[in-house]
Amino acid sequence: MEVVFQSLAVVLQPHHLLMLICGVFMGLAIGILPGLGGIVGMTILLPVIYGMDPHSAFGLLIGMVAVIPTSDTFPSVMMGIPGSSASQATIMDGYPLAKKGEAARALGAAFSASLIGGLFGALVLTVIIPIARPIVLAFGSPELFMLALLGMSMVGVLSGKKPIRGILAAGMGVMLGALGDAPAVPEYRYTFGIDYLMDGIPLVVVGLGLFAFPEIVDLLIKGRAISEVTTLGRGWWDGVKDTFSHKFIVLRCSIIGVIVGFLPGLGGSVVDWIAYGHVIQTSKDREKFGQGDIRGVIAPESANNAKEGGGLIPTFLFGIPGSGSMAVFLGGLLILGIQPGPSMVTENVGLIYTAIWSLALANVLGASLSIALSKPITRLTLIPFSFLAPFMVLIITFACYQATRSWGDLIALLLMGVVGWVMKQYGWPRPAALIGYVLSDNLETYLFISVQRYGLDWLKRPGVMVLAGIIFVSLAMGIFFQTKRTAATSGGEHGKKAS
Amino acid sequence: MVKKLLSIRILFAAAVTLSFAYGVFEARTYAYLARIFPFYISLVLFFLALINLVQEIRKTVQGTAEEEAGGTADLEVKWDIEMSQVLMKFLLFVGVIIILYGFIWLIGYPLSITIFIIVMYRYLSETKWIWALIAGLAGLGFLALVSKLLYMDWPEGIFKLPWPLG
Numbered sequence: 001m002e003v004v005f006q007s008l009a010v011v012l013q014p015h016h017l018l019m020l021i022c023g024v025f026m027g028l029a030i031g032i033l034p035g036l037g038g039i040v041g042m043t044i045l046l047p048v049i050y051g052m053d054p055h056s057a058f059g060l061l062i063g064m065v066a067v068i069p070t071s072d073t074f075p076s077v078m079m080g081i082p083g084s085s086a087s088q089a090t091i092m093d094g095y096p097l098a099k100k101g102e103a104a105r106a107l108g109a110a111f112s113a114s115l116i117g118g119l120f121g122a123l124v125l126t127v128i129i130p131i132a133r134p135i136v137l138a139f140g141s142p143e144l145f146m147l148a149l150l151g152m153s154m155v156g157v158l159s160g161k162k163p164i165r166g167i168l169a170a171g172m173g174v175m176l177g178a179l180g181d182a183p184a185v186p187e188y189r190y191t192f193g194i195d196y197l198m199d200g201i202p203l204v205v206v207g208l209g210l211f212a213f214p215e216i217v218d219l220l221i222k223g224r225a226i227s228e229v230t231t232l233g234r235g236w237w238d239g240v241k242d243t244f245s246h247k248f249i250v251l252r253c254s255i256i257g258v259i260v261g262f263l264p265g266l267g268g269s270v271v272d273w274i275a276y277g278h279v280i281q282t283s284k285d286r287e288k289f290g291q292g293d294i295r296g297v298i299a300p301e302s303a304n305n306a307k308e309g310g311g312l313i314p315t316f317l318f319g320i321p322g323s324g325s326m327a328v329f330l331g332g333l334l335i336l337g338i339q340p341g342p343s344m345v346t347e348n349v350g351l352i353y354t355a356i357w358s359l360a361l362a363n364v365l366g367a368s369l370s371i372a373l374s375k376p377i378t379r380l381t382l383i384p385f386s387f388l389a390p391f392m393v394l395i396i397t398f399a400c401y402q403a404t405r406s407w408g409d410l411i412a413l414l415l416m417g418v419v420g421w422v423m424k425q426y427g428w429p430r431p432a433a434l435i436g437y438v439l440s441d442n443l444e445t446y447l448f449i450s451v452q453r454y455g456l457d458w459l460k461r462p463g464v465m466v467l468a469g470i471i472f473v474s475l476a477m478g479i480f481f482q483t484k485r486t487a488a489t490s491g492g493e494h495g496k497k498a499s
Numbered sequence: 500m501v502k503k504l505l506s507i508r509i510l511f512a513a514a515v516t517l518s519f520a521y522g523v524f525e526a527r528t529y530a531y532l533a534r535i536f537p538f539y540i541s542l543v544l545f546f547l548a549l550i551n552l553v554q555e556i557r558k559t560v561q562g563t564a565e566e567e568a569g570g571t572a573d574l575e576v577k578w579d580i581e582m583s584q585v586l587m588k589f590l591l592f593v594g595v596i597i598i599l600y601g602f603i604w605l606i607g608y609p610l611s612i613t614i615f616i617i618v619m620y621r622y623l624s625e626t627k628w629i630w631a632l633i634a635g636l637a638g639l640g641f642l643a644l645v646s647k648l649l650y651m652d653w654p655e656g657i658f659k660l661p662w663p664l665g
Contacts, residue, residue, distance in 0.1 A: 048649060168515060171544040175522055175537065182533035189533060190525060220623075221588045380633040387626075387634075393596075394612050394638050398645070398653065401608070405652050410603070414596055421589060426508050441619050444536040476549075 002125070007353035010055050019056045020358055023063025024365045030064070031071025032377060035386065038065045039434065040215070040326030043207030044395060046332055054336045055354050059172030061332055062358040065325055069304040070114040074370075076376055077106045077297075087304065089272035093289065095298030100292055107374060108239020109294050109368045110301040113250055117302035118241065118363030120165035120254035121261070121309020122356050128313055129352055133345045136317045142458035144318065144341065146467035147448035148439050151320040154263060154478075155432045162171030162427070163479050169428045176201060177440025184448045195409030204329040204403040206437055208396045209416020211324070214424045215415075216392050219385040236371065240295045248300045249279055249295055257303035259309025262325070264403070275303035291350060309359060316344050316352055319442055324431035329439040384426050507586070509559060512552045524530035607656035613639045 004352040010016060030041040041064050043071050050056040072087040077094035090110060097106040107163050118286075120227035139147070152174070156167035179190050180200030243250060253275040260271040279299035280289050307323075314320040319340035339350060360461070370377070398415045423430050450458040458464060522541030525535050578585050602611035613635040620631035645651060 047651070164547055164554075168544060168548055168551060171519070171540065171547070172515065174540055175544070178537045178540070182529070185530050187530050187533040189529060189537060217589055217592050220592060221585055242616070377557070384624065386619070386624040389640075390616040390634070391625075391638060393599075393615065394642065397612070398608075398642065398651070401654060402651055405605075407654065410600060410654065414593070414600070418593065422507060422511050425585075426511060428511075447536060448532065473598040 002354050003350050007350050008357050010350070010354055011059070011357040016056055016059045016354075016358075019059035020063040020362060021365065023060040023065075024067050024369065026060075027064035027067030027362075027366065028071040028369060028373070028377070031068040032074045033392075038068050038323075039207055039431070040212040040396075042070060042325055042328035042332065043212070044399045045206050046204045046207075046328070046335060047399050049332060049335060050402075052336070054338060054348075054351055057332065057336055058351065058355050059358050061329060061363075062355055063362040065329065065360035066118060066305070066308055066359050067309070068325075069301075070118075070363070070370050071112060071115070071377070072106060073110040073301060074374075075263070077103055077110065078086055078378060083190050087272060087300070089276035089300040090297055091413035092276060093291070093293045096290070096292035097294070097297070102235050102292070103378075104374075105235030105239040105242070105294065108371070109242045109297050110239070111370045112240045112243040113253075113298040113302040114305040115363055116250050117254045117257055117305035118366075119360055120251075120302075120307065121258055121306040122360040122363070123309070124258045124306075125309040125312055125356050125359070126353070129317075129345065129349070132313070132317055136342045136345055138238050139342055139463070140320070140461075141446045141449040142454065142461050143463040143467065144429055145443065146452055146464050146471070147318050147320055148446060150467055150471050151314070152436060152439060152443070152473070153185045153475050155435045163294045163475075165427060166429050166450045168430050169423065169430070169432040173433035173436025174436075176206065176433070177437045178444070183441060183445050188414065196404070196406055196409070199220065199404070201412050202403035202409065203328065203438065205400050205409055206411045206416055206465050207328050207331075207399055207434060209413045210420035210430045210434060212392070212396045212424070213413065213417030214421040214430075216389055216396075217421055218424070220389050223386060239294070243298055246295055249299055252282075253278065253299045253303040254306040257306030258310035260303070261307030262313050271307045272300035275299040295467040305363060309356075312355060312359070316355070317342070321435055321438060324434045327431075327435045330438050350382070356375040506559065509552070509555050512548070512555045516545065516548040517550050518553050603654050603656060605656050606658050607660055608653035609639055609642055610660060611656075612642065 011020070025470075026041060026045070030044075031369075042061060045060055045064065049060065052222070069087065071092065073090055076087040076090040077098050094106045094110065096104065120220075152170050155162060156170045177200065180198050181188055188198050217249055256278060257271055260274060276296060276299055279295050280286055283289070283295065311321070311326045312329075313325050315326045315333075317340075319330065321330045330340055338344075338351065370421050397410060397413065398410045403409045420430055423433070454461075519541045522537055526541060527539035528534075540626075572617055597617050598609060602614065606612075616638045617631045619636035620626045620634045621628060626634075642653070646653060
């Protein structure tokens, strides 16, 4: 308990608070730009946190990532295009409400639901740490290897429309991570004789190339303003009241958010749809959904903020990221010299609580600022993207160059950008590739340690066998349900054609 | 049919397959401890990629391939215009970035990015010259400020220019 309050004292120090506020403002800015979610925001911040003390860096990173699911509601409600992948379902009812002149009500409900969801996620994380501690400490390298493999397999199966592409995308990431010096022996792999590749491609370059570059191109091709609705209308307070009158929806969807955030591979892009589907299924009067039902805004918004708390659980405790943005956060931890995994609960437990307090505080700040600054932010969303794009190019090229300060960064950015764009257009899940890339080094190191220490006997450890069983079941179930869904879809299409 | 088979979808799937094949081939030459991980990973992935490639080709031949984007973990892509036009615009953007890199190589990052912003504002956003210039200078100012505050570097060109232009 003492460490919890010590961490609060750290969080409330002026320097940390300043960093947190900077992160929150960055999160607000990135959230309103369509497509640029937590992955891009975190990646831009990576060059900035080099040499920073971990507590301040946590303020910056968590301040930003916690607020994006709140501010990304602006483009979803005002224009009907998602600010990030986590706010796609909010469009279904948020945008119709805005067209009816009730944008303020939708935003009020969304921000208050986001706040409660975010705080719930932080609370769950607080409760989980002491409970999980003995379990986590029982994990050795073989179990951690299997857990990383489980994360990879779930990412592969769950993150795409086709499991095979998800697995391949994750595998592409793993191979990309294997570039450069091998962890076990002094040997360089797949460098093609290029000096730049000896240390591998930096995370900043991979993250910005795969995610920021394709979004900028797509928005430029679409060539329109972020928003079309010019007025907020009425009902701020009504929106807040709506959230409290649907408190059980908020609670249920927050729980969904935490669970989905915890599972590797699902992350932000699906949590909102699961919550939206849940609220429709559990409502007796479903007719108004899709036409501006406030419950359709509250459900996804509470879930997508709660998932950040859930996502931090496997990231901190096992070093397995729950989503793309958590994968970048994991990279950030390594930059700060912190090794995520079981040692976190013994050596860096104070940092975990700093993250939790930062998460809670950022949610409060984010929701308050979103309400207070809604008018200027709404005006910002009216700016055509062609005005913002040149500055986005400036930011990503400049941030990228800081990775190794060589031309290789810029060239790799362009190449990764082209690959990312093709992946996006043709249904190859990019988050799977990013998670594979981040996990690659851990996978190889854990495997190496396991083989060195136990020989092939590591495969006989009970934990390993249980995890192998879970991997098999998750793969089989994922492929089974995917096949079933595809069959149902094609059956439906044939039916339509026949009729 | 040949044109269909040369679609980006299939070319990308083929490139992925080839890259894993290269992964297996190249890994054979490494020392045991450096080889074991990439060799087996790329071997398994090569066979999966091959299955995926065959599926793609079969669908294209049968005419059942559809342009499906995203997946559950990604933003969906829907276009109001023809895919060929989208591709042309994408290539145009890539071309612009390559030209920007060429300028950076010649005159350094700050001046190149300033010119880039001015040109984009003037010709893409169709603003007046004065607003384009202000935007360019704002970009340069931002760059100078951030690099001073956070001790960040930028790429220098062949022609050395005085700070903050080079």
